[in-house]
Amino acid sequence: MKYVIVIPDGCADEPIEALDGKTPLQAASLPNMDRIASTGTLALSDNTPIEFPAGSEVANLCLFGYNPHECFTGRAPLEAAAGGILLGPHDxxxxxxxxxxxxxxxxxxxxxxxxxxxxxxxxxxxxxxxxxxxxxxxxxxxxxxxxxxxxxxxxxxxxxxxxxxxxxxxxxxxxxxxxxxxxxxxxxxxxxxxxxxxxxxxxxxxxxxxxxxxxxxxxxxxxxxxxxxxxxxxxGAPAMQSFQQRFDVQGAMITAVDLLRGIAALAGWPRIEVAGATGYLDTDYAAKGRAAIAALDEYDLVCVHIEAPDEASHEGRHDAKIEALQAIDQKIVGPLLEKLETIGEYRILVMPDHPTLCSTKKHAHGMVPLAMSGSGIAADSQTTYDELAADESGQRFPHGWDLMDQFIVSK
Known part of the structure; x- marks a missing residue:
């Protein structure tokens, strides 16, 4: 079984008047994400427990199956891990x-x-x-x-x-x-x-x-x-089990953001650096897609994190957010789907870490939509990937860290 996780950071949003009451996900043309939705299942997941900051640090830990109540100490220690900085018990x-x-x-x-x-x-x-x-x-x-x-x-x-x-x-x-x-x-x-x-x-x-x-x-x-x-x-120093210890799957991370590099390091995932990946709207989406496809030959699981939708939200630019989502769909999700369909059993998950609202330019608490498809995942009645369709699916993960137990097939 091969696994792919695509994280369009902060892509969940609320209806925007300038988009005729649609969210950026609803307004964007996302045929490949919609294909995952129509052949698989949608749900909502809460990756930002209200007692924690509504940020990428907690949300991504939850997304990867880690309960922040057990391992989260702060954002900076995760980024320190990205630079190979080891923290002692008093640091x-x-x-x-x-x-x-x-x-x-x-x-x-x-x-x-x-x-x-x-x-x-x-x-x-x-x-x-x-x-x-x-x-x-x-x-x-x-x-x-x-x-x-x-x-x-x-x-x-x-x-x-x-x-x-x-x-x-x-x-x-x-x-x-x-x-x-x-x-x-x-x-x-x-x-x-x-x-x-x-x-x-x-x-x-x-x-x-x-x-x-x-x-x-x-x-x-x-x-x-x-x-x-x-x-x-x-x-201070966080304590985390490796992802392979938790799920018996070896993953790899593609990202341009130190926070995700740090979480990957603590989870025991190597980081695949991609030339042209900037962590901003000008990132090389296609290069990330190509790197992920190549990594599938070596790793059980490949995660592609894209910061661009979050950056667009922080700038209050719904048009740039839509452009970023369409680039992710065309240049990352589409090529990955084509690759996966040639290699046998697979599962793919598309899911942001947290909502980032164009109206406030800030991260927000609240559930985010996810779509997953592949081997052993039955299709539901939804055909598009967006917040409303995920809500209408009726499926919920009130504790986001529980999702990975369903996404990864137990060996």
Whole structure:
């Protein structure tokens, strides 16, 4: 049995007036996803338990069959795993966005999609100014490090030990910057143990970045500057069983996003890097499709994650969201279906992690539609892949982590 999971990140949405009351899924032309729906089954799944943030970190853990109550510690530790950063029992990882804030409003949580090279230069300056020995108490010196990632997505790592009290705890809370687009940030700074340090670094970074040569060049080029760091999503080391231990299936991940790379690493999946995969609307959809087809020759399960629909939603662009969905259908889902139909027994699942609403530009709690077809999956009466059809199917997974037990055939 071969398995394919396609994750059009954040594609679930609500009816949009400009689309005559349709959702982007309903408005898009998706013949291949509809073929999965008409030959298989639809359902709704809740991957965002209300007691957790409505984000990709919890939603994707649920999608892959992991109960977040048992293994979720925070978003940043998952992304640390993507970079091969091992966290000890007293360590913390903290997500560090480079953002654009104007008049105490979150203008852009990506700092205009700042380049990795520019981001690295700014974080070097922040390290020297904010985390030097004169800026920290003696017992925390040398324990903090900014770690550049990709573009605006970076980390701050704290290395602790049993003898040194950590400044943070499980009670430290923060807000994701992508949930603050075009909103005031005054009441959204971190809170709880150690939050005073996070707030101070976020505020002080503004002075360090304001006249930095990187930002001077960006402004001269008509680009938004990175005004400061935004620290969030912190947590300690997670504990997860490998996917193969859970389901006796070896998977592989195709994604351009560190969060998914990290979940894959913790699940024991190798990551297949694809040239041209950007994690944005300009990603090379066809290259991802080709890589997934090739990977099926080696792995039991191949997961293709595409960030583009989520990015379009964060920008409030339903037209770009529809274009991304149609590209996923044509260049990824269609070729994969053709391949699967030539290799014998298979199952394919199309499913977003969480809803991302164009109207609010934010992630949301709530159920998402899924379509799966293939060997041993009986067809129901639905013929299109969208939120309404999935709702009319009557099938529900109130705990999203239960879905994988039905998708994977027990050996």
């Amino acid at each position: 913390f990882a903290i997500r560090c966005n480079l953002v654009t804030v104007e008049d105490q409003t979150m203008i852009d949580f990506t700092a205009d999609h700042i380049s990795t090279e520019e981001s690295t230069e700014l974080l070097k300056a922040a390290q020297e100014a904010l985390l030097n020995d004169d800026a920290l108490p003696a017992h925390w010196r040398g324990r903090f490090e900014f770690v550049p990632g990709v573009s605006y997505r970076n980390l701050l790592i704290y290395r602790g030990d049993a003898a040194t009290p950590s400044p943070f705890s499980d009670e430290t809370r923060s807000t994701a910057p992508h949930d603050l687009t075009d909103l005031p940030i005054g009441d959204e700074f971190p809170r709880g143990p150690g939050s005073n340090w996070l707030v101070q670094w976020m505020s002080d970074s503004a002075e360090i970045f304001s006249e930095h040569p990187v930002n001077q060049k960006r402004k001269a080029a008509g680009k938004r500057p990175a005004t400061n760091v935004w620290l969030w999503g912190l947590g």
